[in-house]
Amino acid sequence: MSSAFFEIAGHKISPDHYINGQRVAAAESFELFCPIDQRLLGRVAEGSANHVDAAIRAAERAFPTWAALTAAERKLYLDRFAEEIGKRADAFSAVESNDAGVLLSRMRHGVVPRAMLNITWFAQHALDLQTRPIDTEQARHIVKHDPAGVAVIITPWNSPLMLSTWKLGPALAAGNTCILKPPEWAPLTCSLLADAAHAAALPAGVFNVVQGTGANTGAKLVSDPRVARVSFTGSVPTAKRIAQAAGANLVPCSLELGGKSPFIVLADADIDNAAATAALMYRNAGQVCLAGTRLLVDEKIVDAFITTMRRYVENLVIGDPRDEATEIGPIIHPRQVERVTGFVERAVSAGARVLWGGAMHPFGAQYYRPTLLTDVKQGDEIVQTEVFGPVLTLQTFTSDEEAIELANGTDYGLGGVCYGETTHATAVAEQVRTGFIWVNSFGIRDLAAPFGGIKRSGIGREGGDWSFEFFCDVKDVVVPKKPFRASFAQQ
Template sequence: MNAATSKKIEPDQSWPTAMLIDGVPTPGDGEAIAVENPATASVFLSFAGASPAQFDRAIAVARETADRGEWAAMSASRRAAIVQRYIDLLLEQADDLERIVIAEAGCPISSAVMPVQVRLPLIQARQQLDLYLTLPESESNPLPLDDRINFAGNVFQSMRRYVPHGVVAAISAYNFPFFLNAWKVMPALATGNCVILRPSPLTPLSALAMADAAQRAGIPAGVFQILAEAGAEGALRLTTDPAVDMVSFTGSTDVGRKVMAQAAPTMKRLQLELGGKSAQIFLPDRLEASASAAASVCLSHAGQGCVLGTRVFVPETDKERLMAMMAASLESVVIGDPLDPGTQMGPVITRGQVERCERYVALAMQAGARIVTGGKRVGRPGHYFEPTILDVPDNSNPAAQDEIFGPIVSVIGYRDVDHAVEMANDTIFGLSGYVWSADTRAALNVAKRIRSGTVNVNMGGALSAYGSSGGLGLSGLGRERGVEGLRVYQDLQVLNFTH
């Protein structure tokens, strides 16, 4: 493992720090937000975040705007045209948005996941608009012919109508900040909702940078608002205020539980994408593919991805040989400054996340695991942790059960395929999964046995605008992308009438 040279990220005074409230860029009047560069562990920008009173005002404005109904009453094609213009304007500033994401999230500029941070979600948002315009706004219920004549002899019709929830609170995570913001905002706006975006306090700038383009695109005041905060009081208001109809949240399972509990008294609609502990199962006829299993996790934004396959299952008889191959794939990894084109792996988000990685390595070893490679923080400024492979004796190990959210992979041996599937399903999570085999049919048969919202066969995962993703178990509920990711922002109304 090598270190790249260090470059200092200078704050760019053009990066916006104002909130967007009722169509007006508004300085925050709450606690200061200190944005830290995880590559240097230093604060590079500080500004006033939104106060609880400003959140209250934004909620009131959104409620009033939704109740007027002008945005929802607009034709789907006209609304989509405005959102399309918004997407186009954001694509024009993609380079600046990427610089912001590198500065606040620490994703390396040349990493394979950098295109996913900004450009891919905007391209997919265009595709989502195309998909949305193919969906019916209303459709007939499939009543049998005899049921279409009511008791009075009149012709009876029953229709399904899809309507926006009203006010949607979008609360996003830090690892792919702009990506998650776009995933929530674009479909919610397209389907006619008023949206309040509250980004992670760790990565607020990429959300605030979305404000100017929204105004230039012609999104009406009150339809889309952005508020960043240092703490969580505003988020609490968004999840509890009766004026908010839906919460779309991406984050940890622990916080997701709180969001669900806070939303319960007012029975808000929910879309939750939470934690994961995804399994990669390598069948005996495709073992050589496991050589890149650890690198695929560690080099994906330092393992900070909820869908990453952090549990690697291989046959017990081949485990030592395959772990050596995985370790070899990490020997020459360049760890360093995200701005250096030679950097392959950057930092995790905070010092606390480094300490979490250290703690789980220690817990894993106490429970019988062995460090194959890595296992400690990198000796340089910033929040760096070595890409780590753990030889884990069984699936009950803490490193195999809990989401760590860092560059740590657990390798676990299985006796046979049934044993591998049993261990893959021995988890509270169910977000993603991976099966590798030279026999696609055999791999699909194994995939169908895995309890997970998404399972990928012989591939690292698909981010298609036309296919949805979502979790089972404590990985959340509701879907993002695809038809389901559009309909989740709509209520179903049934209209019955005679004529």
């Protein structure tokens, strides 16, 4: 056990793992740097094979007792967990802002309340899934959602707190025990989650945090045959490796893999509203899987749209995410900066034209200007591949059919946006092949609704019943309504 910690904005964070209700130090560690100003935040424990084994054994031991609790009993624990997150709202906000470069104001007013809701909402929803009878003429079918076992949860660096709780909520509420593998570029709010879980008196082994790199710690977790479920949000290449490792043990995986979503602006759209929403695609320095990064605009209104959107983009405040006035902060890591700049440079070399941006911002080493590229072709890398930075492309169309063809013309299918007269925009949106699409809006979410993508954007759905379908073994208890006698004729 270790008592080591380091401090961010007056808040103490443990760099150690959290296994079986205790902090566990490691011989190996890795450095963690702040994306705002590149200062060293500290060193974080690297999970070894022994740490992975200890966490899985702890989760296995805790599973029978946790699974045997009623949904109402688990809800008492989870409600306290959410309360402890709320008590630490300032710490979660300050730490994730420094760790991941996200806006401090967004953490305070959006992410922390949502993280609490992720826990309490799914705890309540589990009560509704205890029994769901299906009555037929022959029998009564009692559909039960039994917990699967040990769940491994792997979250990305762009929103670690929100996405961790988004998965932990249903997994724990269903009766699974969990091992959370935080993102190596932004692991610290996951460490704070362990503190909140400990203060809420979650039984030892129910919730564990093992830090480390994906290639080392993550690979060991997902390939272990004792694991019953793997839930991952991240990149397509990593997802393929996870699916291959888990598949060897026939372990189900839920994979949310980002996208290259279309943002369609029809000729009858409210141009000002559409342009203002399009500027939102640069939030979190473009590091948002939901962003509509491919602007598809009707040729008849494209000039007016560009003029209007430029005005909104020029007013965006780029700077320190801890400043309340800031609207766009830094890119998470130097390697991600290289990725973004490489995409833009190759696109320009291939003939793309920069309408604005296209270069680093003078505020700091990891700040990139909001960028819009036009004169791109459908087959270009910049159109087909997720950049995950503040870079959008612009293409035009002359008919609904062409807009739909362009929208569907990538290997991704996570989300989308469609602006236009409501009936018209809805009709177009229904023909776009994505997991979800917003009409004349963006970012409206409800925990009861399904979330996930198609094609290379992932496998499975999260939210509402869909989360429980994944984290549970669904069982049908069949009770006949009439006396049953075995007969070969009946079979």
